[in-house]
Amino acid sequence: MTTSTKPPIWFWIISVIGLIWNGMGVMNYLQQAYRTEGFLEQVTPEQLAILDARPAWATALFAIAVFTGVLGCILLIFRKKFASPLLMISLLGAIITQIWWFTTDGPSISEESGGTIIPILVIVFALLLVWMARKGVSKSWLT
Template sequence: MNGTMEIPRSRGFWLVAIIALVWNLIGVAMFWMQVNMGAEGLARMTEPQRQVYEATPAWLNVAFAVAVFGGVLGALGLLMKKRWAVTMFFVSLLALLVQMIGAYLVTPAWDAYGPAGLVMPVVLILIALLFWRYAQKCVVRGWLV
């Protein structure tokens, strides 16, 4: 026995950790589908969507990978009660920002999607921000070691 008492976590803690894991695993699936898209997938896209896809440089896909796998590691860190979850969620958030801003700067995303196309990136960034802030609060509460 190490003489320290473990601080109990609420059911909400476990619920948020599981939701974060599922959410980021969905992101991994989206990443996998994007980087392994074949001719059939490209054929189903509209012309503007195909132009965005074809104009996407490899470094944006790297940022996408870092964002989703960083988020998975952050969620696993929460489930394992480790404070490095905060770092992983922060890395995920930064990579997501690079990916989203980069997509609008170096591809014809604005022409393809217009202002309405910003809704999903903003939602994704807000969710990533919330996971990071939640992990920070978990450290303050003593739930992560």
């Protein structure tokens, strides 16, 4: 039987920021999926054409990445070690989705809205969350 130890304050801060970050990803996904008025006002016709041409697998991986990211961060907050595999799935979905984005004209036509920076931040933050979950398991912060 393992005993749980209390995580440091930075663990909680990153967990909550991760939840907010992935929550924004869910909002972005839902806005794209339902073509909300706010979303359509934010994208150019060129960006919309790229998104319309996106293969179904890329859309599915985007959804998997953000929804497992939210669930993984919730489990981090509740100190559950199942957060680790969920965040790994989120990372893999994010990496593959961002590879697809970089192989399109996406970054060049969306430079004013973080065309290169945001996709890189997505991967870096997903990596950070996976690292933190694994550290949480190894330090017995997560049970």
